[in-house]
Amino acid sequence: MKISMLRSRRAAVAVALGSVLALTATACGDDGSGAAGDKGAEGSGKGEITFWDNNGGVRTDIWKEVIDDFEQANPDIKVTYVGIPAASAQSKYDTAIQGGGLPDVGGVGTAMLAEVAVQGALEPLDGRLEKSALKGRLSENLLESSRAAGGGKELYQIPTSSNNGTLWYRTDLFEQAGLDAPTTWEKFYEAADKLTDRSRNRFGFTTRGGEGSIAPALDAAYGQAGVTSFWKGDKTTVNDPKVVAGLEKFLSLYKKDTPSADVNNDFTKMVAQWDSGTIGMLSHNLGSYQDHLKALGPKKFRGLPNPTLADGTRVQVSNPVDGMSVFKSSKNKAAAWKFVEFAVSHAENSKFNKAAGQIPANTEAQKDAWVQEAEPTKLAAAALNGAGTKIVQLPYYLPDWNTISKADNEPNLQKVMLGKMSAKAFLDLLAEQLNEAQADWKQNH
Template identity: 75%
Template sequence: MNVFPGGRHRAACALALTTVLALTVSACGDDGSGAAGDKGGEGSGKGEITFWDNNGGVRTDIWKEIIADFEKAHPGITVTYVGIASKEVQSKYDTAIQGGGLPDVGGVGAAMLAGIAAQNALEPLDARLEASPLKGKLNEGMVENVRSAGGQGKLFTVPTSANNGVLYYRTDLFRAAGLKEPSTWSAFHTAAERLTDRQRNRFGYTIRGGAGSVAQALDAMYGQSGITSFWKGDRTTVNDPANVAALERYAGLFKRTTPAADVNNDFTKMVAQWDSGEIGMLNHNLGSYQDHVKALGTGKFRGIPNPTKDDGTRVQVSNPVDGLGLFSSSRNKAAAWKFIEYAASHEANSKWNRSAGAIPSNTEAAKDAWIQESEPTRLAAEALFSGRTRIVQLPYHLPDWNTISKAGNEPAFQKVLLGTMSAKDFLDSLAEQLNEAQAEWKSLGR
């Protein structure tokens, strides 16, 4: 999406969408197609349900293992697994909301939650959780994160995991260069310069220029500027002069201390490049830890929380909590809820998060021994819940946020890397879109 043409245009689109949905629902009747607006039903608590994995291909194996365990514990329920790549899941949900074919249960990250919930596609889960064995066993911070992200004060997903920004660095390369751990941004920039030898195809850093680049750039930007709030009143701080200067420094690493191919790299290409090459540092999250272990072993790298400012202040943007949503159109909500309960239970939640290297939502799972054994996860959890890290909450409550931060601005950020757009112009444009979206959201009485 490009710069928003205005509130009237979005209002007209919303009206058109509402009309389409109404026609779709009336046409579908009770054929099980699952369109938004279809109220579905509780069902018998047995039979078949469909589950959409929002990170298909990456987490397919562990989900299939959990599904097999669930079906063994609930022999009357069969779960059909559908894996959808993370970069495609938003459009898949949007298409199914308009035309039918929604699953019973689906993975819904906080970044896209408000947009899906605004179309009445998700069942509020507050009452179900209140009556569930899960009550009191989910991390309160994650529950509040997804409640806030839904934009309506309701719980539209049961949180399953929290991710966190991690700076992975090659300990062998740092030792050889006599460099200290990049625990501060100053040390980070020094290392990026010192480890770069373009003639030998060695680089200090790999930057994300493809899909997912904007959120990562914002993390580095706020981390270096030290600004601790995304909003100042109802105006965003993204184009604050301190943030402009921080983004200029971050984007200035491109091609100077990074490979030129980074301009198109999404996380899979970036991670593969770091694992196989002579690159000193990589910003990603906990999800790629096992990939690094497979490629490098545990003796050649570490994963630490994002750097601090020189005074020890650590600022990071909120990472979207992942969760499982129950779709309103499901004809078998009772069985679907049983699957969600099982996936968020101690054993299954621990198993999934151990595979992903993420922080469990289940408080019992969060005490399991493997977290202490996985250094990046342990350090991330300590930083996240220490009370000393300042979290900049991204505006997940805005239905437009996921589109603004992805399709609308990833190509523009590539222009910043290539030097055809200034960091100031990029952030001013982003701020204009965000301020307009916030004003429209406020006008609805939120």
């Protein structure tokens, strides 16, 4: 029943989107500045190009600094900046793909990369990277994530940043309890149990049961299972018995070693709850670092990469990767590529990520002083590129991924937490939906 509903929704959304885009194209027409069917041109490598920032408002100031630096180094190229709020970036690109008006170059995160690429809007970048000074200077794991998110064959995005998963823990509470840092899953569970005193409203861990809960839950499940691929042939591994066991153990912490409010917490509530000072550990990403500093000061907490298995192997699911793409319709791809190369060069990528609080994609930038001084970022960068880290690539390329991993299954994960559904039943249903979505995707591509 659930699968047929998903199929019906998929068909309905496709028809509705087609109608909307057709109306947009009729109303606006192709203004000559680029639509998906336009093959564009290499251009002179000089003149004007347009850049769309897909996180406008949040990253506007730092992007304008990068653009100023670029124009000083390349006085024969002028970059027009257009800031688009993150919430509307996907729809803005979709409209421009059909109606014209695409930029020469733009920010395209992995969560939307496949949908933009499958419409034929993006320029493949393998050949350009092969001849570039960037070759060998970008994180291989992030490049792999970029390639996988675009469908797995061609590279449509040059990564700029990653916001890695981090286990934050209260060093003062650990010291008082005589606990080792939670570097392994065994130590994590030991600490969660020992730091919990429900009579005093103290808990070892806080988890995320509300909006955005599926990816962190899968991160913990795969991390313990040691399963390193999301697919085995055409079938997902999400309901592999080891993954099921990992999720069962992780969710068993709810209400035993976590607050009962966790079942409804999104990341903002979860972070605020941890910053209040009575909880031992929190699993979130580097984005909450500044919140912790303000609430706790620099000496009461640390941020570590995800725990490892007993043999030292760290398995983690892929995090969304920010990056830049060149649009196929650009009339000046040479200048657009120059801007990409410049923005992801050592100095500029370091400057950008210092402001953004993220891990630079440029491996030389990862060695800079600010990264080394910010221990959570330093450790996350080392883990991301470490030989012992295995990345499970989530299927961002599936058009149904967001629907399946959010609207369809966040309520089901809450049912598991509340004891109204088993972890196995939850993951079996998730697997059924993913397998069908994968089969549809392969048939169409």
